[in-house]
Amino acid sequence: MLALDQFDLDRIAEALQDQSACELRHLVDPRTGVISIWTEDGGLDGERPIDLDELDLIPIDPLPSYVWYQDMADFAGRVGDEQASDQLSIALRGKGAFRRFKDRLHRDWPGLLPRWQAFHDVRAHRRAVAWLSGKALVSQEAADRFIAENPDPDLRQGR
Template identity: 55%
Template sequence: MFWTADCGIDGHTPVDVDDLDLVCIAPLPSYVWYQDMADFAETISDEAASRRLARAIQGEGAFRRFKNELHEKYPHLLPAWYAFRDMRAARRAVQWLVNNSLIDHETGERFVTEPQIPTFPEPAAGLRDFPNDESRTCPRTQRRPSRNQVRIPVCMPSHR
């Protein structure tokens, strides 16, 4: 919704901003979004893609390199990345609503704690799908995905 203090919401009636019950929404620091990229790279079942994405986010320009790597080398991972990123953003938004008493605690906690497994596109013919099995460990870290992480299935050409 667009409005100004001079013209108000309706475009005619001036509004005193101090009279409105507004809640300020502070932007999240970039390290939060950076951690999403790092977590996504860690949860990918394709080890080569995982390593390349993890390397892409090292140093300055991490966001651009990550985006370029996905678009140029791994476009098949874009739907998984967008689902992963959106799921994380939605959880943060709901947690913010709870923290600011804009929704009740029980509703917010139910949304945040229930598994929000994003749906992924079906693999194309001739490609194999890695199972979304949380009992598997990350090959690089030898850790299992945390409660908030989802093992990202990756479609790769089958080797015969």
Template identity: 55%
Template sequence: MLNLDSIDVEEIAAALADQTDYDHRWLVDPRTGEVVFWTSDTGIDGENPVELDELDLIVIDPLPSYVWYQDMVDFAEGISDKAAGRRLSASLQGKGAFRRFRNEVYDHRPELISVWQAVRDARARVRAVQWLVDEGLVEEQAAQRFISDNPEPALP
């Protein structure tokens, strides 16, 4: 098992959120917890192509977009400014919801930017730690300690 304090949880969170369609993957070394970036053209060192199955690393598959979408729904429904909540909820309807939600927060509700980022990032870190537990890389007890030490911020 790895020591959770030695793992870049933010980097794992970013990998789990990476929804791009490019030919790349994020991987973690189960011996060290180091996160590396792989592409089919340049491998993990940026120069030498290598097949994924030749590496003794664990692939970090991104979580489905509905997971991240739910964060936006929860935020819109949880804020006390009901008018802002309705506008944010409306932005989530149909295709392009991520872009519209971001535009609504950043262009029309700048007072919500820092709290939205804090909530989004806190949830992403928890997912990263849970992913590490699910992969057998860190102990459940360490994960629970991390989660209790890093609570999600209260909504305004």
């Protein structure tokens, strides 16, 4: 097992969100924590194809999109401004919810962008740590400590 600070949580979080991972895969080296990108045509170095099964690396499979959708729904429900909450919740209805939510935030509620980013980042990092723990790359104790020390930020106005 490695220490938590040996992993790039941002990159792991990005990989867990990457719904386009058909042609490329994010992989982590369990000995070093280094993240690599593999493609079917170019392997790891972009030049020599190699089968994933031949690598001693662990693929980071993306989490289902509904996990990330729930973050948007939770944010919309917890933000302190009732009008913003209502509009963001409406944006989440139906197909294209991810794009509408982000468009609505940028266009109508740019002041909420830092809160959304902080909320999103905390949740994404906790999921990355949980993933690392689930793969036995970090200790459960380290993961539990990180998760406890990184709660959802307070989204109410003026906080």
